[in-house]
Amino acid sequence: MTGRLGRNLAIALAVIAVCWGTLLTLRPSYVVEGTIKSTLSRQYPWQVGPRFELRVAKAAGGEVNFRGLRGDCEGPGSQFSQCRKPELPVSAPIRLVVHGFTDPNSCIAPPGFGRLGWWCLRAFDWIDAIDIEGRPVTSGWANSATVVLFYALVAVAIFVLALNGWRPSRISPRTAAAFGFVAATCLVGYAYY
Secondary structure, three states: OOHHHHHHHHHHHHHHHHHHHHHHHOOOEEEEEEEEEEEEEOOOOOOOOOEEEEEEEEOOOOEEEEEEEEOOOEOOOOOOOEOEOOOOOOOOEEEEEEEOOOOOOOOOOOOOOOOOOHHHOHHHOEEEEEEEOOEEOOOOOEOOOHHHHHHHHHHHHHHHHHHOOOOHHHOOHHHHHHHHHHHHHHHHOHHHO
């Protein structure tokens, strides 16, 4: 390894630490309180492992959907069909601690957008804790990997820049296209992960 490459990689690690720190501070925690409205099956054939969607009717009014949660959900298995999770019984009071780029308590969907949630950056929610009737729920659910993929994309972009001497013009079109395709798949197709 040449001295220049080593210096660029050291700078890349420092830049990654700064970028990740910035992203973490932009994702404050929010508390969502309400009742469980439903759990829905949200499984696609290309996903690894079972998924479900948790719909919460907020105490202050409105509804929040947490998509792509990992875990088994007993039901017919068809897309968006109601399913049953013993850990998350329908109509039970729920309290969630959520980290996200937008406040799930204040994000209101524009008319006609239904299940899509791109306007609120909901794909980047990270649930730290779920309490049902004051008791923590520690099994039966896990977060989606979307946030981890986003942080990995930031790291890869910085490493590619470092390997190319911090000059975007030196990045080959094929590398840029491959990175763009992966980024689009991760960020636009977040439901798949």
